[in-house]
Amino acid sequence: MSKDTSLDACEAPCLHLDRVDQVRAGMLTDEAAEGLAEIFGLLGDRTRVRILHALSLGELCVCDISAVLGTTSSAVSHQLRLLRTAKLVKARKEGKNVYYTLDDEHVRQLFAQGLEHVQER
Amino acid sequence: MSKDTSLDACEAPCLHLDRVDQVRAGMLTDEAAEGLAEIFGLLGDRTRVRILHALSLGELCVCDISAVLGTTSSAVSHQLRLLRTAKLVKARKEGKNVYYTLDDEHVRQLFAQGLEHVQER
DNA sequence: CAAACAAGTGAGCAACTATTCATATGAGTA
DNA sequence: TACTCATATGAATAGTTGCTCACTTGTTTG
Numbered sequence: 001m002s003k004d005t006s007l008d009a010c011e012a013p014c015l016h017l018d019r020v021d022q023v024r025a026g027m028l029t030d031e032a033a034e035g036l037a038e039i040f041g042l043l044g045d046r047t048r049v050r051i052l053h054a055l056s057l058g059e060l061c062v063c064d065i066s067a068v069l070g071t072t073s074s075a076v077s078h079q080l081r082l083l084r085t086a087k088l089v090k091a092r093k094e095g096k097n098v099y100y101t102l103d104d105e106h107v108r109q110l111f112a113q114g115l116e117h118v119q120e121r
Numbered sequence: 122m123s124k125d126t127s128l129d130a131c132e133a134p135c136l137h138l139d140r141v142d143q144v145r146a147g148m149l150t151d152e153a154a155e156g157l158a159e160i161f162g163l164l165g166d167r168t169r170v171r172i173l174h175a176l177s178l179g180e181l182c183v184c185d186i187s188a189v190l191g192t193t194s195s196a197v198s199h200q201l202r203l204l205r206t207a208k209l210v211k212a213r214k215e216g217k218n219v220y221y222t223l224d225d226e227h228v229r230q231l232f233a234q235g236l237e238h239v240q241e242r
Numbered sequence: 243c244a245a246a247c248a249a250g251t252g253a254g255c256a257a258c259t260a261t262t263c264a265t266a267t268g269a270g271t272a
Numbered sequence: 273t274a275c276t277c278a279t280a281t282g283a284a285t286a287g288t289t290g291c292t293c294a295c296t297t298g299t300t301t302g
Contacts, residue, residue, distance in 0.1 A: 075261055095270070
């Protein structure tokens with residue numbers, strides 16, 4: 001049964017209806033696609049990649065991170081907020097400083113996987 | 122010895138010079154960071170995620186893909202060009218149609234890893 | 243050859259994003 | 273209390289990006 005495949009009923013100019021239906025059945029849900037795009041998008045920025053990689057080497061405060069990257073602490077802080085919101089990093093306050101660490105083991109693995117891809121070309 | 126850590130020599134208002142130097146030593150090269158950001162950035166879009174996932178289920182032509190996603194074939198074609206340039210997908214021409222397949226096993230693994238992250242929250 | 247269709251592409255536009263700058267908050271310190 | 277410094281944040285700006293629309297290319301078919 002299943003419900004109507006809407007689009008292809010009225011306008012089927014091309015082909016492979018069987019394949020299309022089959023793929024549709026195994027397709028990602030919207031939320032899954034959105035979630036994937038979100039996490040990958042977060043990793044898809046040079047600055048954030050460097051921040052995350054730096055944190056993978058150990059705990060650092062904002063000021064350390066900006067020193068490592070050679071950018072302003074404001075820029076770093078903005079990016080850290082995104083990473084914090086997405087639960088990729090964790091903050092710990094101590095006196096005037098805020099220390100950040102990775103908060104997601106997946107990130108480490110994604111990094112390793114991604115590096116393999118990059119190096120192998 | 123090592124060379125001067127440039128920035129912090131003149132302006133070292135904050136702290137943890139030891140840690141900063143240590144992290145700098147283990148830091149990603151610029152190319153590696155750029156490469157990682159590039160691949161993750163490509164995966165960081167809802168449309169491309171869906172295209173790649175569809176292709177992970179089997180070979181499809183442009184027209185099939187746009188039917189699956191419910192978008193124009195032009196939009197799909199534009200995205201496919203990016204994916205082709207980055208060697209993430211491979212094209213095979215047959216008559217009027219062009220059939221695409223995944224061209225990178227890493228992508229499949231990254232997807233799996235990413236999905237784990239997404240589902241686990 | 244002409245018509246039809248799949249796919250690719252450039253220009254233009256709207257939406258998004260990363261940085262900078264100015265400022266705010268809040269903790270340590272004189 | 274007043275000052276300094278680390279961090280956070282809002283607004284503005286410059287750059288990027290994804291889509292649409294119009295058009296081109298190239299292939300099949302009448």
